[in-house]
Structures are given as structure tokens and as C-alpha cells.
Amino acid sequence: MTATRSAPPETRGLVEQSRRLPRLAPLGLFGLGALAGVAVSALTGFSVVLAVVYAVVLGTLAVYVASRSVEGTRKALDRLVTCVVTTAFAVAMVPLVSLVWTVLSRGLRRLDGEFFTSSMLGVVGEGGGAYHAILGTLIITGLTAVISVPIGLLTAIYVVEYGTGRLKKAITFLVDVMTGIPSIVAGLFAFALFAIFFGPGVRLGIMGAIALSVLMIPVVVRSSEEVLKLVPNELREAAYALGVPKWRTIIKVVIPTAIAGLATGVTLAVARVIGETAPLLITVGIINGTNLDPFDGRMATLPVFAYYQLTQPGFPPEFAIDRAWTAALILIILVMALNVVARLISRFFAPKTGR
Amino acid sequence: MTLTTAPPEAPRPKRRVGDRIFAGSATGAGILILLVLAGVAVFLISEAWPAVTAPAGDIPGGDGLSAYIAPLIFGTLLAAVIALVVATPLAVAIALYITYYAPRRLAAAMGYVIDLLAAIPSVVYGFWGIAALAPALVPFYVWAEDNLGFIPLFAGPASPTGRTMFTAGLMLAVMILPIISAISREVFSQAPALHREAALALGATRWEMIKMAVLPYGKSGVIGGAMLGLGRALGETLAIAIVLSASGGITFNLISTSNPSTIAANIALQFPESTGLDVNTLIASGLALFVITLAVNMLARWVVNRRADFSGAN
Numbered sequence: 001m002t003a004t005r006s007a008p009p010e011t012r013g014l015v016e017q018s019r020r021l022p023r024l025a026p027l028g029l030f031g032l033g034a035l036a037g038v039a040v041s042a043l044t045g046f047s048v049v050l051a052v053v054y055a056v057v058l059g060t061l062a063v064y065v066a067s068r069s070v071e072g073t074r075k076a077l078d079r080l081v082t083c084v085v086t087t088a089f090a091v092a093m094v095p096l097v098s099l100v101w102t103v104l105s106r107g108l109r110r111l112d113g114e115f116f117t118s119s120m121l122g123v124v125g126e127g128g129g130a131y132h133a134i135l136g137t138l139i140i141t142g143l144t145a146v147i148s149v150p151i152g153l154l155t156a157i158y159v160v161e162y163g164t165g166r167l168k169k170a171i172t173f174l175v176d177v178m179t180g181i182p183s184i185v186a187g188l189f190a191f192a193l194f195a196i197f198f199g200p201g202v203r204l205g206i207m208g209a210i211a212l213s214v215l216m217i218p219v220v221v222r223s224s225e226e227v228l229k230l231v232p233n234e235l236r237e238a239a240y241a242l243g244v245p246k247w248r249t250i251i252k253v254v255i256p257t258a259i260a261g262l263a264t265g266v267t268l269a270v271a272r273v274i275g276e277t278a279p280l281l282i283t284v285g286i287i288n289g290t291n292l293d294p295f296d297g298r299m300a301t302l303p304v305f306a307y308y309q310l311t312q313p314g315f316p317p318e319f320a321i322d323r324a325w326t327a328a329l330i331l332i333i334l335v336m337a338l339n340v341v342a343r344l345i346s347r348f349f350a351p352k353t354g355r
Numbered sequence: 356m357t358l359t360t361a362p363p364e365a366p367r368p369k370r371r372v373g374d375r376i377f378a379g380s381a382t383g384a385g386i387l388i389l390l391v392l393a394g395v396a397v398f399l400i401s402e403a404w405p406a407v408t409a410p411a412g413d414i415p416g417g418d419g420l421s422a423y424i425a426p427l428i429f430g431t432l433l434a435a436v437i438a439l440v441v442a443t444p445l446a447v448a449i450a451l452y453i454t455y456y457a458p459r460r461l462a463a464a465m466g467y468v469i470d471l472l473a474a475i476p477s478v479v480y481g482f483w484g485i486a487a488l489a490p491a492l493v494p495f496y497v498w499a500e501d502n503l504g505f506i507p508l509f510a511g512p513a514s515p516t517g518r519t520m521f522t523a524g525l526m527l528a529v530m531i532l533p534i535i536s537a538i539s540r541e542v543f544s545q546a547p548a549l550h551r552e553a554a555l556a557l558g559a560t561r562w563e564m565i566k567m568a569v570l571p572y573g574k575s576g577v578i579g580g581a582m583l584g585l586g587r588a589l590g591e592t593l594a595i596a597i598v599l600s601a602s603g604g605i606t607f608n609l610i611s612t613s614n615p616s617t618i619a620a621n622i623a624l625q626f627p628e629s630t631g632l633d634v635n636t637l638i639a640s641g642l643a644l645f646v647i648t649l650a651v652n653m654l655a656r657w658v659v660n661r662r663a664d665f666s667g668a669n
Contacts, residue, residue: 082456086456095472096471098483151387171389185399200630214395221388277593278619281623306482
């Protein structure tokens with residue numbers, strides 16, 4: 001602040017100075033109120049949840065009352081909102097922390113070598129692993145990416161580079177709508193599609209890949225579209241001016257410029273579908289042995305494996321439930337790793353747009 | 356393509372083969388998307404049709420298709436509405452916190468952490484719901500039955516496992532929180548800087564600035580975001596299939612052991628063991644879900660896109 005230099009004391013009188021709380025006072029007041037809250041909950045029989053609730057309410061109240069008596073109602077309301085908004089953020093952190101903690105503490109028990117190297121073939125009770133399920137997930141997700149990425153990319157290119165008029169508008173709108181298709185409906189679609197040709201009992205890995213593609217394509221289109229729009233028009237015009245045909249401009253200029261963003265988008269899209277369970281549950285099913293051929297019969301996938309191990313553990317149940325949690329842990333690790341990779345790609349290979 | 360009719364375009368008598376192939380495949384991919392969406396509808400209808408035409412006695416439950424689906428639709432809507440009521444205010448507050456209150460340097464990281472909530476697979480939420488959330492809520496249900504029992508929503512008797520409609524709704528709220536807050540964050544951060552600075556220059560406090568310059572601008576974005584969240588909540592499957600202990604029927608009692616199921620959860624639970632007409636019935640219920648979510652999403656997109664027409668000056 002340069003107030004001391006530019007505002008001599010005599011001009012100060014023109015503007016009425018309002019009283020303010022010192023900078024750290026609200027924090028201190030909140031702390032005092034929170035202590036009082038903990039004390040109250042300790043008197044009425046201690047429980048962590050109640051203590052936190054009392055602490056937050058009393059802390060907020062302390063700040064509000066103090067601010068109201070010193071600074072007036074407007075400032076007090078401002079401080080009240082600050083407290084409420086900060087609390088909301090903290091509340092949202094609770095499920096995240098609780099979830100990560102629960103999955104870690106229960107999943108680490110079976111995170112061993114055997115889990116990654118053996119399938120469930122002939123396993124009753126202890127032991128066994130998710131080797132078949134992990135491979136199944138990788139194969140089906142890979143197939144999904146192989147189907148979705150070209151279609152999604154080409155659609156994005158159409159919308160950004162070629163599209164005109166009503167068709168472009170319709171595609172953009174329907175891609176948005178498609179983003180909201182429930183995953184179970186995508187699964188039913190793939191089932192209905194194959195049931196017509198192969199009869200009602202059909203379960204194939206490729207069905208799962210098609211169901212997941214319905215979910216993945218719109219995500220790829222949306223993210224690629226955003227990235228392609230960021231490529232400056234000057235680059236395209238420079239290429240046209242040199243006599244480069246449009247398709248070569250797209251392949252040699254537009255896509256290389258946007259490649260980091262495209263890769264980020266695809267990675268995030270893969271992260272979105274790798275944990276999908278519902279469509280795989282009804283299209284791919286589950287088996288205990290290892291099946292690596294997506295065109296022949298049921299396959300095991302990690303999310304479905306986790307679901308069945310938890311809900312149909314057999315007897316004795318504790319071993320299957322441990323396997324379920326470890327599978328959930330691996331799923332979270334996979335998704336988080338994909339998210340981190342996406343962040344790294346976008347950070348280190350960011351397009352050089354020259355601005 | 357009728358490029359030759361556009362006068363300002365440079366005259367191009369023949370288009371190169373590569374261009375034609377590339378433009379064609381790009382257009383084809385776009386049209387394929389339209390076909391897929393149409394295909395979803397067509398195949399679902401064709402597989403659901405046997406259930407629609409079947410005599411009422413053959414449908415599970417024995418009272419016909421609409422009697423089978425109605426409680427499921429009720430349960431789906433109930434869970435989604437609980438989620439929406441809980442998540443929307445929280446998400447707006449979080450979005451405001453990240454855009455206007457959090458320390459600048461941490462804001463991006465905080466946004467990322469909230470987005471992580473969206474990345475966690477649905478089945479893992481189910482695990483967490485049944486292992487951590489449901490038991491944690493049991494004391495609250497007991498308390499609610501004793502003290503709020505006069506409200507039909509909390510009539511009880513309280514479920515000893517905590518696997519109730521209310522638990523499912525809360526879990527859905529956590530799952531849709533990042534969707535609503537991401538869109539709210541985007542519109543809040545786009546609120547015109549001139550309006551914000553003008554408000555501050557006139558002596559408004561931060562909250563007054565937000566109330567006058569940010570919220571009016573972001574309102575339709577928040578509504579659209581909430582509806583997208585609603586669309587997600589309606590279609591959420593496994594988290595609910597795992598957590599909710601469903602017994603069917605229609606009841607507003609949120610904390611007891613008898614809960615209506617939801618369409619998606621019911622499909623996930625019944626489908627693997629179903630054959631024949633049962634499968635068609637489930638697909639018919641899936642069709643109903645598809646129509647509902649499609650309507651909600653279209654409305655949401657329309658609301659969100661309408662915002663693009665607003666200038667910063669209203």
C-alpha cells in the first residue's frame with residue numbers, strides 16, 4: 001500500500017475512515033469459537049463429528065458477532081460468507097479423504113505379487129488374484145480407444161475445420177447430449193445390438209468395447225474440439241498461402257500444434273472409461289479363468305471383478321472382500337495415474353502458439 | 356460441397372483426391388455419431404418391444420410394465436433430487452471459494468482436487484458408501500427418527516445398516532458435486548472484470564460484489580450445471596446398486612430399511628440372472644431412463660448454451 005505516501009493526513013478527513021478488524025483477528029476469533037465448540041461437545045459426550053460441527057458453527061458465529069460490532073453489518077455479512085464458503089470447500093474434502101483412506105487401508109492387505117500373477121481359476125477362499133481381470137480391462141479399454149480415438153478425432157476435425165451450417169450444429173449439440181447418456185444405457189445398447197444378431201445370451205469382450213466407445217467418443221470429441229479451436233488461424237492461412245492443400249495443412253500443421261492437448265484429452269477420456277462397471281457387467285460378464293480373446297465369450301474386467309468379489313464373496317467371505325478392495329485400490333491408482341499423465345503431457349508439451 | 360457457388364472463395368476447378376477423402380471421412384465420422392445416437396434409440400426400442408406388447412401377467416410382478424417401472428422411476432427421481440438439493444448449494448459455494456476466495460496460488464490445485472472426485476469410478480464410490488458412509492450415518496438416522504420423526508421423510512424405523520435412500524442420495528451428491536462446481540467455476544470466472552471492478556470501486560464488499568456482478572451473470576450456468584449433474588445422478592448405477600438395500604414400492608421414508616430401487620441399479624442387479632421376457636422388461640426400463648436423461652440433458656445444454664448469447668452487458 002502506498003497510502004502513507006500519497007495520502008497526507010489533511011486529505012484523510014474527506015473520506016470517513018471505517019474501523020476494521022486487524023488482519024489476523026478473524027482467524028484468531030474463529031479459533032476461539034472453535035475451541036469453545038470443542039469444549040461444548042466434550043461436555044455433552046465427545047464425538048468427533050459433533051465436535052467439528054460445533055466448532056465450525058461457534059467459530060463462524062464468533063467472527064460474525066465481533067465483525068458486526070466493530071465493522072458494521074455489511075462487512076460482517078462479507079466475513080460470514082467467507083466462513084461459509086470456506087467451510088463448504090472443507091466439507092467437500094471430507095468424502096475425498098475418507099474415500100482414499102478407506103480404500104487404502106483395506107486395499108493394501110492383498111496388494112501382493114500373487115494378486116497380479118494369478119487368476120481366480122479354481123480358487124476357493126484364500127489366495128487368487130486379478131491377473132485375468134487386469135489383462136481384460138487393458139484389452140477392452142485398448143479396443144475402446146482404438147475405436148473411439150479415430151472417430152472422435154475425425155468428428156472434432158469435421159466440426160472445427162470442415163463443418164458448416166445445420167449439420168455442424170446438430171453434431172455439436174448431439175455430442176453434448178451424448179456425454180450425458182447413462183453408462184448402463186450404453187451397455188444395454190451394445191447388448192441389444194448384438195442380441196439381434198447373435199441371440200440373447202451373448203457375452204463378448206468386443207460388446208463391452210462398443211458400449212464403452214459410446215461413452216468415450218463424445219468425451220474425445222469435446223476435448224479435441226476445444227484444443228483444435230485454440231490453434232491460431234494464422235498458421236492455417238500461412239500454410240494455404242504456400243499452396244498446401246487443406247488435408248495436409250490439418251495433418252502437418254494443425255494436429256502437430258495441438259498434439260499435446262489432443263493427447264491430454266484422450267488420456268482423460270481413457271481414465272473416464274477404465275473404471276466403468278455397469279456396461280461391462282451386462283455385456284462382458286465375468287469368468288474366473290483367463291480369456292484374452294475379446295471375440296470369444298465372457299471376459300473378466302477389474303471393475304466387474306471388484307463388484308462380484310464384494311457382493312458375492314462366497315464362503316468364507318473375508319478373502320473375497322479383501323480381493324475386492326485391492327481391485328478397487330488398483331482401479332483408483334490406474335485412474336489417478338492416467339490423470340497425472342494427462343497433466344504432465346499438457347504441461348511439458350504445451351502447444352507453442354507463439355503468443 | 357458446393358464450393359464453386361461461393362464467390363469470394365478462390366476458384367478451385369478440381370479438388371485434390373486427398374482433400375476429398377479427408378473431408379469425406381471427417382464428415383462420415385460426424386454422421387456416424389448421429390447414427391449411433393439414433394441406433395441407441397432404435398435398438399433399445401426393438402429389444403424393449405416384446406415387453407411392451409406382452410400380457411401384463413408375464414411381466415415380473417404380474418401387474419404389467421407400467422406398474423413395474425413406475426416405482427423404479429420414482430426411486431430414480433427421489434435419489435437424484437436428494438443429490439441435487441444437497442450438492443447444488445455446496446457446489447456453488449465451492450466454485451465461489453475457488454474463483455474468488457482461495458489464495459490465487461492454490462486455487463488451481465484446489466480445483467484439480469475437486470475434479471479428482473469426478474475421476475473416481477462409480478464402483479469405488481459404492482465400496483466407500485457401504486463401508487464408510489452408511490455406518491457413519493446410522494447414529495444420525497437414529498437421532499433423526501427420535502427427533503424429526505414427525506416429518507414423513509424421517510418417519511423411520513431407522514435402518515440399522517444405514518443402506519437407505521438418504522445414504523444413496525448423499526453419495527450421489529458427492530459424485531455430482533465436481534460436475535456442478537466445474538461448470539459454476541467456469542461461468543463465475545468469466546463474469547466481466549469491468550463489472551466486478553466497478554462494484555469494488557464503489558465500495559462493495561467482496562460478497563456484495565459477488566451478489567451484484569457474479570451471481571446474476573452465472574445464474575444460467577449454475578442452473579445448466581445442476582441439470583447436467585441431475586442427468587449424471589439419474590443414470591448412476593453401481594454405486595446405488597451396492598449401497599441401497601432396495602425392497603421396491605413407493606415411499607418417501609428416507610431412513611428406513613424399505614427403499615424403492617432405481618432404474619439403473621435395478622438393471623445392474625437383475626440383468627446378469629435374467630432371461631427371456633425379463634431381459635426385455637429391463638431394457639424397456641432402460642429405455643425409460645434413456646428418455647428421461649435425454650430430456651434433462653437437452654434442457655441443460657439448451658440452458659447452458661443460451662448463456663453464450665448473453666453479452667457481458669446485462
